[in-house]
Every structure is written in C-alpha cells, then in structure tokens.
Amino acid sequence: MKLKKIKEQLQDALIENGLTEANVLQQETFSTIKSGADCIILSPEKSGKSTTIVINVIQQLAGSVEESPRALIIVEDKTKVLEMVELFAKYGKYTDLEVYGVHDKGDMDYDKNYISTGIDVLIGTPNKLSDMFTTAGYNVNRLKMFVLDDADPILKLRHETKIMRISNSIAKTQRIIFAEQLTERIEILAEKFLLEPYIFDMEEEEEDEEFDEEEELDEEEEDQTEEE
Numbered sequence: 441m442k443l444k445k446i447k448e449q450l451q452d453a454l455i456e457n458g459l460t461e462a463n464v465l466q467q468e469t470f471s472t473i474k475s476g477a478d479c480i481i482l483s484p485e486k487s488g489k490s491t492t493i494v495i496n497v498i499q500q501l502a503g504s505v506e507e508s509p510r511a512l513i514i515v516e517d518k519t520k521v522l523e524m525v526e527l528f529a530k531y532g533k534y535t536d537l538e539v540y541g542v543h544d545k546g547d548m549d550y551d552k553n554y555i556s557t558g559i560d561v562l563i564g565t566p567n568k569l570s571d572m573f574t575t576a577g578y579n580v581n582r583l584k585m586f587v588l589d590d591a592d593p594i595l596k597l598r599h600e601t602k603i604m605r606i607s608n609s610i611a612k613t614q615r616i617i618f619a620e621q622l623t624e625r626i627e628i629l630a631e632k633f634l635l636e637p638y639i640f641d642m643e644e645e646e647e648d649e650e651f652d653e654e655e656e657l658d659e660e661e662e663d664q665t666e667e668e
Contacts, residue, residue: 443470443495449534450498457530459491465642466492474499476584478634479616480626483642489618490520493587494527497561500584502535507558508582512610514566514603515589518543524563524589537561542568548575566594570602573609583613588633591619591626600629607633 441454441462454460462470465483472479473496483489497511515521521541528539542551542564552572555562564572572578586607588594594603607615615634619626622641630637 441466443467445474446470447499447502449502450495450531453531453533454495456533459531463488465489465640466495468642469640470496470499472638472640473614473616476614478614478637479640480622480630480634480637481616481618481640481642482620482622483618483640484620487642490524490527490589491531493589493616493618494524494531497585497587498528498532498535498537501537501560502532505536505538505560506582508579509555509559509562510582511561511585511587512569512580512583512606513561513563513585513587513589514569514594514606515563516593517565518545520589521563521565528561528563539563542572544568548572566597566599566602569606573606580610580613583610586610586613586615588615588617591617591629592621592623595623595625595629600625603629604632 441451441459443462443466465481465488469479469481469492481489481492493513497513501510513524515524521543525539525541528537532539538559539561540554540559540563542562544565544567546568548571555578562569588603617626617630617634622639
C-alpha cells in the first residue's frame with residue numbers, strides 16, 4: 441500500500457490481506473492523522489472507515505508495547521466491536537499490539553481484570569466504556585488516540601454525555617470523529633470534543649474529482665474541434 445512512511449510490519453500485513461492500494465479516504469487522511477491533529481472525517485457507508493482507523497492506529501502504536509492503553513476506540517455495538525478486533529488481528533499480525541474489545545453483554549469483572557494485565561488498544565461501546573471508566577481508575581496518561589467510529593448512529597442514541605465523560609478524564613490526546621455526514625449533533629460534540637480539527641469530506645472530494653475530469657474532457661473536445 442503506497443502511503444508515506446508506512447511501517448513495514450503494517451505494510452506486510454496489508455499486502456498479505458490483498459490491500460495493495462490505498463483508497464481515496466486512506467490517501468487523503470493518512471498524513472494528517474499521523475501528524476497527531478484532531479480530525480472530523482466524513483465518508484459514505486462502506487468506504488473503508490473502520491479499516492482506515494485500524495491502519496492509522498497500528499501505524500501510530502506499532503514498535504512499542506506498554507501496559508496502559510494508548511488508543512481508545514468507541515463503536516456502536518457488539519457487532520462493531522468484534523469486527524474491529526478482527527481487523528486488528530489481520531492487519532496487526534506482525535506487531536505485538538495487545539487489542540481488547542468490550543461491549544454491553546460482556547462480563548464487567550472479567551473485562552476489568554483483563555485490561556489491568558496491560559493492553560495497547562481498547563475498543564468498546566459507549567455504555568460499557570462509560571461504566572468502566574466510572575468504576576475503575578484506568579491510567580490514560582499514555583493515551584495517544586481517542587477515536588469515535590460511525591458517530592451518526594451513536595449520537596442518535598444520545599450518548600454525547602457518556603462520550604464527554606470519558607473524554608474529560610483524558611488530559612491530552614488526539615481526538616478523531618468518523619461519520620457519514622456532518623449533522624448538528626456532531627457539530628455540537630465537535631465544539632466540545634475537538635481542538636481546531638481538520639475536516640475531510642470525501643463526498644466533496646469525489647465531486648471535485650468528477651468536476652476536474654469533466655473539465656479535462658471538455659478541454660480535449662475543444663482542442664479536437666480546433667484541430668479540425
């Protein structure tokens with residue numbers, strides 16, 4: 441996959457799984473996410489948002505292992521938790537990153553005990569993560585990335601308070617929101633949640649590309665007419 445200064449162990453796993461070319465979303469956002477800046481990333485359904493999250497988290501964290509979580513990812517439900525854990529297993533195959541997922545139907549005591557043994561990436565639902573952060577004193581001083589995946593359905597369920605409760609327990613980290621559209625709920629959360637974020641709108645990017653292609657075709661047709 442052609443991304444600037446991508447780590448070798450990540451590159452090897454991506455190629456092994458058939459990801460040899462970065463899509464538009466990954467190309468446009470990779471450098472900015474790698475810089476540590478806060479972001480709002482708007483992209484249509486099935487455009488590779490979850491894969492983009494996993495690629496960037498592995499890129500940021502691979503090469504070192506610590507006991508405290510360094511990436512926290514909030515997802516909609518148990519299905520999303522399991523899907524993302526599976527993506528990390530595939531693309532993080534050649535790293536030593538410890539990834540763990542929690543959801544509303546999991547055993548709280550088991551989850552707490554497992555996390556206390558030391559993990560790098562924690563993935564979970566808003567309800568479960570909020571309960572865990574309220575009842576257990578996790579060390580989040582080493583957290584490098586706080587990612588909200590598919591913000592649209594999460595905020596429709598009015599989880600803003602839980603997300604902010606978790607965020608307020610973290611002094612400094614990179615915060616990223618992934619969504620399909622910039623809704624009023626996302627704008628309100630972003631004002632409280634993000635610091636001078638970069639905004640990527642992939643639908644606008646695609647429209648601009650289509651417009652450029654149409655202009656090029658028009659110019660070619662004009663040139664051919666003049667030659668005739």
